[in-house]
Amino acid sequence: MVIASALLTILSFPDFDLWFLAWISLVPLLIVVARTPSFRKAFVAGWLWGTIFFYGTCWWLAYPMIHSAQFRAWIAYPLLILPIAIVALFPAFACASVSQLIERFGATMLLIAPVVWVTFDWFRYLVAGQVWNAIGYSLAFHPLLILPARWGGVYLISAVLVSANASVCLLILRRSSRSILLSVVFLFAPLILTLAAFGQLIGEPVLSNASSTFVTGIQPNVPADALDNTSMDDLLNRHIRLSRQALSNAPIESYWTRLVIWPESPMNFSYSRDPHLRQVIGELARANQTSILLNSLEPAKNGGDQNSAILVNEKGEMSARYDKIRLMPFGEYVPLPQWLPGASSVRGLVGEFKPGSSYTLMPLGALRVGVFICIEAAHPAIARSFTNEGADVLINISNDGYLGPTPVMRQHLANAVFRAVENDRDLVRVTNSGITAFISSTGAVYDQTTGFHEDVRTWTISKGANGSTFYSRHGDIFVYGCALISLGIISASFMRRRVSEARP
Numbered sequence: 001m002v003i004a005s006a007l008l009t010i011l012s013f014p015d016f017d018l019w020f021l022a023w024i025s026l027v028p029l030l031i032v033v034a035r036t037p038s039f040r041k042a043f044v045a046g047w048l049w050g051t052i053f054f055y056g057t058c059w060w061l062a063y064p065m066i067h068s069a070q071f072r073a074w075i076a077y078p079l080l081i082l083p084i085a086i087v088a089l090f091p092a093f094a095c096a097s098v099s100q101l102i103e104r105f106g107a108t109m110l111l112i113a114p115v116v117w118v119t120f121d122w123f124r125y126l127v128a129g130q131v132w133n134a135i136g137y138s139l140a141f142h143p144l145l146i147l148p149a150r151w152g153g154v155y156l157i158s159a160v161l162v163s164a165n166a167s168v169c170l171l172i173l174r175r176s177s178r179s180i181l182l183s184v185v186f187l188f189a190p191l192i193l194t195l196a197a198f199g200q201l202i203g204e205p206v207l208s209n210a211s212s213t214f215v216t217g218i219q220p221n222v223p224a225d226a227l228d229n230t231s232m233d234d235l236l237n238r239h240i241r242l243s244r245q246a247l248s249n250a251p252i253e254s255y256w257t258r259l260v261i262w263p264e265s266p267m268n269f270s271y272s273r274d275p276h277l278r279q280v281i282g283e284l285a286r287a288n289q290t291s292i293l294l295n296s297l298e299p300a301k302n303g304g305d306q307n308s309a310i311l312v313n314e315k316g317e318m319s320a321r322y323d324k325i326r327l328m329p330f331g332e333y334v335p336l337p338q339w340l341p342g343a344s345s346v347r348g349l350v351g352e353f354k355p356g357s358s359y360t361l362m363p364l365g366a367l368r369v370g371v372f373i374c375i376e377a378a379h380p381a382i383a384r385s386f387t388n389e390g391a392d393v394l395i396n397i398s399n400d401g402y403l404g405p406t407p408v409m410r411q412h413l414a415n416a417v418f419r420a421v422e423n424d425r426d427l428v429r430v431t432n433s434g435i436t437a438f439i440s441s442t443g444a445v446y447d448q449t450t451g452f453h454e455d456v457r458t459w460t461i462s463k464g465a466n467g468s469t470f471y472s473r474h475g476d477i478f479v480y481g482c483a484l485i486s487l488g489i490i491s492a493s494f495m496r497r498r499v500s501e502a503r504p
Contacts, residue, residue, distance in 0.1 A: 002045050005029035006052035012138040013057050014410030022138040026165035027172070033095045034110055034173055037103045046095025050088025051081070057133050058084065060406035068224055068402060087128055094120040097490055104493040108178075110170045111186055112489060114162040118155045119486040122479045129329065132378055133411060134158045140414035143443035148193045149421045150469040152478030153380050157418075159482070160190045212462045213364055214258040216246035217430035219455040222266045224402040235267050236277065238454075240284060246456045247288045257314075257365035258290040263432040264307075264374050264399035271296040271310045271318065282316030289314050291364060293371065295397055298323065300354040307332060307353055309371040309397060311362045319363060323356025324373040326382060331375075359385045366463050367392045370425075374398040377412060377429075380476070383419035387472045392463045394419065394427040401433035401452075409435050409451050417443050422471045426461060 008025035011018045029049050036042045058080075065076040094117050101109040101116075118134075125131040136157030139145045148156050167186040220238045222230055243260045271277055271294065285292050291313050298308040298321065307324040324332075332353040359382075362369040370386025370393070377383075377396045386394060396416050400409055413435050420427040420439045427439040434451030438459045449455040 001028035001032050002049050003052060005032075006049045006056065009053050009135065009138075010056035012135075013133060013407070014414065015407040017141070017410075019138050019142060022135060022161050023164045024168060026135075026162060027169050029095070030098075030110060030113060030166060030169040031172065033099045034102050034107060034169065036099050039096045039100055042099030043092045043096035045092075047085070047088050047092035049095070050091035051085050053091075054084045054087050054133070055080065057407070057411070060403055060408045063404040063406055064224070064402050067404065087124065090120045090124040090127075091117075093123075097486070100493050101489060107170060107174050108182060109489075110166045110173075111163070111182060112485075113166040114159040115482045116486050116490075117162045118159045118479055119483045121155060121158060122476070122483060129326075130378060132415075135161050137411070137414045137418065140417040140443070141445065143421075143440075145190075145194060146418065146421055146443050148196075149418055149443075150424060150471055153422050153471050153476060154418050155476065155479040155482070156193075159478075160193060164190060212256060212460050213367060215261065215428055215459045215461055216243070216259070217261045217263075217428060217436045217457045217459075218242045218246070219263065219431060219434060219436045219449050219453070219457070221433050221452055221454040222401060223433060223452060224266065224404075227266060230267070232267055232269075235265070236269075236280060240280065242454070242456050243284060243292070244288070246458055247290060249458060257367075258288070259364055260284075260290055260292045261395060261397065261428065261430040262292070262294040263430045263436075264295045264397045266399050266401055266432050268297040269294060270298070271312075272298055281312050285312050285314055285316045291319075293362065293395065293397070295373065295399075302354070304352065304354040306356060307373055308356070309362075309373060311364075311371075320360055322360040322362070322371050322373075323358070324353070324376065325356045325359075326376045326379045327353055327355050328375045359389045361386070361389055361391055362395075367461070369393050369395055371395045371397065374400075377415040377419060380419065380422060383423055383425075383427075384472055384475060387423040387425055387468065391425065393461050394423070394425045396427060396429045397431070398429065399432040405451055413437065413445070413448075417445060422469065424467070424469045424472070428459065428461070430457075 005025055005028040008021045012022035012025055029045065032045050033042050036045065062076040062080050065071040066073055097116050098113050101112055121131055121134050134154050136154040139157060146157050148160065163186050167183040171180065171183045218239055220235065220242060222235060239262055247258065247260065269277055281292055291311060293309060293311050296308050296310045298306050300306045309322045310318055311320040313319040362371055368390050370389065370391030372382045372386065383394055398412065400412055413429065416427055416429050417439055420441055421443040424441045426441050429439060430436050434449050436449040436455065436457050438446045447457050449457060
C-alpha cells in the first residue's frame with residue numbers, strides 16, 4: 001500500500017501530469033499509518049514512501065552526474081539513493097507523528113495530518129534548503145485550484161491536498177456519524193477556500209496604464225553536451241541574432257520602453273571583465289533603443305565571483321545589478337565543512353560563488369522589476385522580498401540545460417507559477433533551453449516554448465493595480481501556525497502517555 005501510494009503521487013507530478021491523483025494518492029499511506037500503532041513502523045512506512053516518491057520525481061539529478069561528471073549510470077543512480085533517503089526522513093517523521101496522535105486520541109486525528117505534514121515540509125526547507133516537489137506543486141498548472149496560495153503559499157495548497165486525502169481515509173476507516181460529518185466538512189474545505197480566493201480576485205480593481213513595455217525572451221538553446229563545440233563568440237552572436245529578430249517585430253514608437261531578456265548563461269558572460277561584450281551589448285541597446293537584461297559572472301567586492309543579473313539601459317550603460325542570493329548547492333557552492341576529506345577537491349571542481357545580499361530592483365520606465373536567477377524560483381522568500389520592495393513584475397532567468405530533457409523543466413516551471421500567484425504579480429520566465437513562458441498573476445501559463453529548441457517569445461507588460469497579497473505581507477505565517485499546533489498536539493500526546501504509564 002505504501003509503494004502504491006508513492007507511485008500514485010509520482011504520477012500526479014510532471015511529466016506524467018495526472019494531477020487529479022494527488023487528491024487520493026496519500027490515502028493508502030494514511031491507512032497504513034492509522035492502523036500502525038508503532039512509532040517505528042509508521043516511521044519506516046513514511047520513509048519508504050518518501051524514498052520512492054523523491055527518487056521517482058527527482059531521478060534527473062543523476063543526469064549531470066552521467067553526462068557532465070562522466071559517472072557510469074550504474075554508479076550514478078545508486079549514489080542518488082543516499083541524499084534522497086535523507087530527505088525522505090521528513091515525511092517519515094510526519095507519518096510517525098500522525099500515528100502517535102491516532103494512538104493517543106483516536107482515528108479523528110487523521111484530520112490533523114495536513115497540519116503535521118506541512119510542518120515537516122517546512123522543516124525540510126529549513127534543514128535541506130529546498131521544499132522541491134511539495135505535494136501542492138502537483139496542481140501548479142491548474143490556476144483555479146491554486147488561488148489560495150495568495151494566503152498561505154504552496155504550503156496551504158499542500159495542506160488542502162493532504163486534508164482531502166485524510167478525509168477519504170477517515171471515511172474508509174470509520175463509518176460513525178461524527179466521522180462522516182467531519183470528513184465531509186474537510187472535503188468541502190478546499191472548494192470553500194478556492195471560491196473565497198476567486199471571489200477576492202474578481203473583486204480587486206483593475207487599473208489601465210498607458211505605459212507598456214515590449215519584452216522579448218531569448219531562448220538560445222545551448223545544451224550542456226554542446227558547450228565543447230560552442231565558442232563564446234558563437235554564443236554571443238546567437239543571442240544578438242535572436243534579439244535583432246525579435247526587435248524587428250516591435251516598432252519603437254509603439255512602446256514606452258523595450259526590454260530584451262537573455263537567460264542565465266551556460267558559458268558565463270562577464271560584463272565587467274569583457275570590453276568586447278560591453279561594446280557589443282551597448283551598440284545593440286543604442287541602435288534599437290532597448291534595455292538588455294543579461295546574466296553575468298561578476299566580481300564580488302571582497303574577492304571571488306557572483307552570479308549576477310545586469311541591466312543595460314537604452315544608452316548602453318549598466319543601470320542595475322542584482323547578485324544571486326540563494327545559490328545552488330553543489331552547483332555554485334559546496335555545503336561541506338572545510339575539514340571534511342575531499343571538500344577542497346569538490347570546491348575546485350564546482351567553484352565557490354559569493355551570495356548577494358540586496359534585493360535590487362531593475363528600473364524599466366514606469367515599471368520596477370524584480371529579477372531572480374534559476375533555483376531562486378524554488379525559494380518563496382525571494383519573490384516575496386522583491387514584491388515587498390516594490391516590484392511590479394517578476395522575471396526569472398534560468399538555465400536547466402545541464403539537467404537534460406527531463407521532468408525538471410516542468411517542475412521548475414511549477415515553482416515559478418506559485419511565485420506569481422503568491423505575490424499577485426505577472427512573471428516572465430526566460431531560459432537557455434526551456435521552458436520559457438509568460439505566467440500571469442493568476443497562475444495561467446502562456447506561450448510556453450518547446451524544450452531544447454532555439455526560440456524567441458515576445459510579450460507586452462504593463463504596470464497594473466496589483467497590491468500586496470496576504471502572503472506577500474505576512475509570508476509563511478500559515479506554516480508557522482501549523483508548526484505551533486503540531487508541537488502542542490504532539491507534546492500533549494506524550495504527556496497523556498506519561499499519565500497513562502504512571503497509573504497503576
